[in-house]
Amino acid sequence: NAGVMQNPRHLVRRRGQEARLRCSPMKGHSHVYWYRQLPEEGLKFMVYLQKENIIDESGMPKERFSAEFPKEGPSILRIQQVVRGDSAAYFCASSPDRNEKLFFGSGTQLSVL
Amino acid sequence: QKEVEQNSGPLSVPEGAIASLNCTYSDRGSQSFFWYRQYSGKSPELIMSIYSNGDKEDGRFTAQLNKASQYVSLLIRDSQPSDSATYLCAVKQGTGFQKLVFGTGTRLLVSP
Numbered sequence: 032n033a034g035v036m037q038n039p040r041h042l043v044r045r046r047g048q049e050a051r052l053r054c055s056p057m058k059g060h061s062h063v064y065w066y067r068q069l070p071e072e073g074l075k076f077m078v079y080l081q082k083e084n085i086i087d088e089s090g091m092p093k094e095r096f097s098a099e100f101p102k103e104g105p106s107i108l109r110i111q112q113v114v115r116g117d118s119a120a121y122f123c124a125s126s127p128d129r130n131e132k133l134f135f136g137s138g139t140q141l142s143v144l
Numbered sequence: 145q146k147e148v149e150q151n152s153g154p155l156s157v158p159e160g161a162i163a164s165l166n167c168t169y170s171d172r173g174s175q176s177f178f179w180y181r182q183y184s185g186k187s188p189e190l191i192m193s194i195y196s197n198g199d200k201e202d203g204r205f206t207a208q209l210n211k212a213s214q215y216v217s218l219l220i221r222d223s224q225p226s227d228s229a230t231y232l233c234a235v236k237q238g239t240g241f242q243k244l245v246f247g248t249g250t251r252l253l254v255s256p
Contacts, residue, residue, distance in 0.1 A: 062241070066244075073148070074244070076243050086241065087241070122188070129242070134190075135187040135188045135189070
């Protein structure tokens with residue numbers, strides 16, 4: 032049973048470009064979370080999605096950031112017009128139910144030049 | 145005041161000793177508490193969860209919770225070099241989905 036799969040593992044973008052981060056949850060998991068880890072800071076909640084629905088996006092910046100979890104395919108975290116401050120590790124986690132424990136993926140390290 | 149506070153460390157202990165990691169939280173209504181282990185460059189891995197006051201033991205790990213003092217701790221007995229990692233304390237917000245507030249983590253170094 033494969034774990035939570037994230038790709039790419041590393042992503043380098045120049046300022047102003049778009050970043051797309053992908054997350055495939057564990058088999059049987061329909062709940063997906065995105066967390067961001069800035070250098071020297073703890074993991075910060077960004078967004079919680081179920082299939083085709085955004086349930087809570089209170090941790091996501093209002094501009095440039097969006098997330099989706101379509102009926103088919105991985106969850107996507109999209110960052111438009113990236114800035115240097117977006118450089119961070121972005122972790123996806125999944126769970127089989129809203130109250131169940133989270134399984135984290137290996138993360139995507141985004142570097143903005 | 146940070147919502148979840150941890151000493152960043154590093155906490156250095158010799159192999160075989162007990163490592164004690166501490167965490168305080170600000171939301172008195174919190175009900176669910178977690179300890180994650182994160183090796184450098186890797187994903188956080190859940191090692192303990194605790195919901196009631198007192199101790200919860202799992203192998204070499206013991207989680208302790210004191211809601212009155214808003215304090216959570218993790219004890220690692222017989223520490224091994226392979227336990228060297230950053231330990232993240234997380235507190236669940238509310239009673240619904242897994243919206244966790246993490247501390248910045250304590251780096252543990254176990255020397256052979």
